[in-house]
Amino acid sequence: MERQGEGFRVILEIMDEREQNIDAIHERDLDKLLKQEGLLDAFQKGEIFCKFCKTKITRENIYSILPESGAFNFICQKSECVGNLLEHIDNKTL
Numbered sequence: 142m143e144r145q146g147e148g149f150r151v152i153l154e155i156m157d158e159r160e161q162n163i164d165a166i167h168e169r170d171l172d173k174l175l176k177q178e179g180l181l182d183a184f185q186k187g188e189i190f191c192k193f194c195k196t197k198i199t200r201e202n203i204y205s206i207l208p209e210s211g212a213f214n215f216i217c218q219k220s221e222c223v224g225n226l227l228e229h230i231d232n233k234t235l
């Protein structure tokens with residue numbers, strides 16, 4: 142098995158406007174989170190898509206998970222999407 146999930150991050154909470162609480166998460170935690178939220182099945186079937194570019198999210202390209210309004214948004218590693226994510230967080234926390 143290749144080492145995967147390096148650089149993968151999950152945003153656990155949005156704190157105050159300046160502080161982005163971005164915590165690193167291990168691949169094991171990803172499974173736990175997906176299982177906990179009942180998303181593991183959909184993830185394994187390839188039914189999870191990037192919030193911004195709608196690319197299928199895999200273990201290889203996942204960058205972050207953003208909890209929002211009781212749901213989870215997934216973000217891929219494209220620099221464009223990471224940029225969008227940071228902008229999105231900025232907007233939300235204004």
Ligand SMILES: [Zn+2]
Binds near residue numbers: 216
């Ligand atoms: Zn994307």
